Amino acid sequence: MTGDQLSGDIKLGSLLRKVGHLLRNKLAVLGNSTYYLRLRLDDTDEKVTRHLSLMEGEVAVASAVIADLMDVVMVKEPVRRPLDVNQIVGDALSELAHPDAVEVVAELRPGLPLIDADQAQIGRAVEKLLVNAVEAMSSSPAGGRLTVCTGLSDDGRMVWVTISDTGSGIPAEDLDRLFDPLFTTKPQGFGLGLPIACGFVECHGGHLEVQSSPEGTTCTVMLPCGDR
Amino acid sequence: MSAERSILIVDDDDAICETLSDVLEALGYHTVVAGDGEEAVACIQKENFGLVLMDLRMPKMDGVQAYHEIRKRRPAIEAIMMTAYATSDLVQEALQAGAREVLSKPLAMDRLLNLIAAVCP
Numbered sequence: 001m002t003g004d005q006l007s008g009d010i011k012l013g014s015l016l017r018k019v020g021h022l023l024r025n026k027l028a029v030l031g032n033s034t035y036y037l038r039l040r041l042d043d044t045d046e047k048v049t050r051h052l053s054l055m056e057g058e059v060a061v062a063s064a065v066i067a068d069l070m071d072v073v074m075v076k077e078p079v080r081r082p083l084d085v086n087q088i089v090g091d092a093l094s095e096l097a098h099p100d101a102v103e104v105v106a107e108l109r110p111g112l113p114l115i116d117a118d119q120a121q122i123g124r125a126v127e128k129l130l131v132n133a134v135e136a137m138s139s140s141p142a143g144g145r146l147t148v149c150t151g152l153s154d155d156g157r158m159v160w161v162t163i164s165d166t167g168s169g170i171p172a173e174d175l176d177r178l179f180d181p182l183f184t185t186k187p188q189g190f191g192l193g194l195p196i197a198c199g200f201v202e203c204h205g206g207h208l209e210v211q212s213s214p215e216g217t218t219c220t221v222m223l224p225c226g227d228r
Numbered sequence: 229m230s231a232e233r234s235i236l237i238v239d240d241d242d243a244i245c246e247t248l249s250d251v252l253e254a255l256g257y258h259t260v261v262a263g264d265g266e267e268a269v270a271c272i273q274k275e276n277f278g279l280v281l282m283d284l285r286m287p288k289m290d291g292v293q294a295y296h297e298i299r300k301r302r303p304a305i306e307a308i309m310m311t312a313y314a315t316s317d318l319v320q321e322a323l324q325a326g327a328r329e330v331l332s333k334p335l336a337m338d339r340l341l342n343l344i345a346a347v348c349p
Contacts, residue, residue, distance in 0.1 A: 017313060021285075024312035024333045025241050031334035032247030039254050063334050070313070079316035120316055 013073055020070045024063065031059045068192040071124065071199070072181055078118035078203055082226050085112055085150055085159050088119065092126040093148065098134045101143025108150045112159050116226035117204050125197040125208075129163045129219045132193055135186065136167030136217060144216075153222070158206070161221040170212040178210055197221075231276035233348050234258045238268040238282040238294065239310070244333075248281065251337070257348065265289025269297045277305060278348040281340075284311040284322060284330065292318075292325050299326065306347045310335060 034055045041048050086108040093106060115122075130146070137144035144166035151160050170178065170185070177183045179198050184191035194210075197219075201208045206223040235257050239245050245261035252259050260275065262268040264286045271277075280298060284291040295307050309322045312333040319330045329343055 021313045025244060028310075028312070028333035028335060029241070029243040029247050031337065032244065032251055035337045036247060036251045036254060039251065059334055076315060079320065118316055120319075 016070060016073045020066050023066055027059050027063050027066075030055065034059065065190060068190060068196060071196045072192055076118075076121075078121055078200075080116040080118055080204075082114040083117050083119055083122070084114055085122075085161060085223065086110070088123050089126055089148055089150060089161060092123055092130055095127070096130050096134065098146070099138055099143060101141065102134055102137050103143070103145045105145060105147045106149075107147070109152065112150060112152055113156075113225040115159060115204075115223050117223065118200075121200040122204065122223070125200040125221065126161065126163075128193040128197040129221070133163050133165035133167075133217070133219070136165045140167070152225075156225070158222045158224055160223075162218055163221075164216060164218040166216040169214045169217055170210070175210065175212060230278075232278040234260070234275070234277045234279075235344070235348065236260050236262060236268060236271055236277045236280045236282075238262045238265065238280060238286070238291070240264055240283065240286045244283075244310075252344070255341070257344070265291065265294030265297070268294050269301070272298050272301055272305070276302065279344060280305060280307045281344075282307055282309055284309050284318060285313070292322050292327075295322075295325050295327065308340070308343055308347075 034052055038052050041052070043049055089106070089108060093104065096104070098104065130148070133146050137146070147162075147164045149162045149164075152158070153160060174183075174185060178194050180191070181195045182191040198208045201221055201223065204223055206221060208222075209220045211218050211220075233256070235252055237245050237248050237252075237259055238261070239248075240263055242263070245263070249259040249261055260271055260277070262271050265282075266288050268280065268282065269289070280295065282291045282294060286294075289297070291309050295309075298305055298307075307327045309327045309330040310333055311319070311330060322330050328347065331340060
């Protein structure tokens with residue numbers, strides 16, 4: 001990397017941080033105002049309720065896009081502490097929105113060794129993979145099954161998390177591009193979820209693999225166990 | 229209005245202060261707004277509050293510094309911090325300073341109101 005490139009990256013990172021900060025504050029105002037209007041307006045008016053819900057939804061989407069952009073451009077050094085992978089997975093599952101037609105099954109192996117990790121980063125990685133899996137099944141009225149498992153590698157050095165869906169799978173020609181930023185096959189997608197998840201996992205010394213067939217997709221996260 | 233249901237809102241963005249104040253006043257809380265940490269410390273010396281709802285990054289005095297100063301004067305006062313961009317270590321610093329929680333902007337209002345209800349019954 002040349003000095004000019006490094007300087008350019010630092011400037012871009014700094015610019016994005018400032019823009020992200022500004023936009024989140026503006027979205028906060030919109031979100032607060034929408035909440036105020038919901039308190040004050042007649043909630044029996046179907047159109048009013050619909051428009052308030054649209055505003056809340058758009059604020060949430062815009063906020064998520066900003067968060068993704070900042071995660072991609074501004075790689076932060078993990079702030080590590082001993083963490084239970086099952087706890088991280090459980091927290092992410094409790095926050096996961098999914099259609100009723102998508103069944104969620106968790107098979108979390110008890111007593112796994114702790115990992116030394118940044119809770120926010122690994123939590124974000126798992127969240128991204130769960131959302132992808134749900135989205136892979138959401139377009140089908142039949143839904144599907146999301147299965148999340150945890151375990152320990154045979155040599156006892158890595159804990160693993162697998163996130164499997166029963167969607168229609170990823171075309172073979174797209175598999176090599178999955179981790180390219182902005183590559184997406186979804187009409188509303190932004191193409192940052194997998195690169196973010198992969199970036200967070202790799203900066204913890206782990207790796208992320210994706211296997212797919214027409215019967216579904218499985219993402220496997222491997223993370224090194226902590227020293228303690 | 230009892231001090232327990234009085235909330236000091238601290239943010240250098242006036243529109244955030246105004247909209248948060250409107251929501252909380254509509255729900256029956258008394259609010260006062262301050263534009264930075266120094267102003268917040270001055271407010272605390274004039275009036276008692278049950279809770280400080282404060283931005284982490286502000287000019288003059290940031291949220292963590294301001295909360296340290298506030299607690300020197302009012303040790304029992306609780307704080308919920310807000311942030312539009314915080315590193316993990318800044319969040320840890322806020323929690324170690326005694327903040328009840330650090331919430332990201334835009335705020336999940338139901339989460340915020342549940343926290344406030346627990347502090348200011």
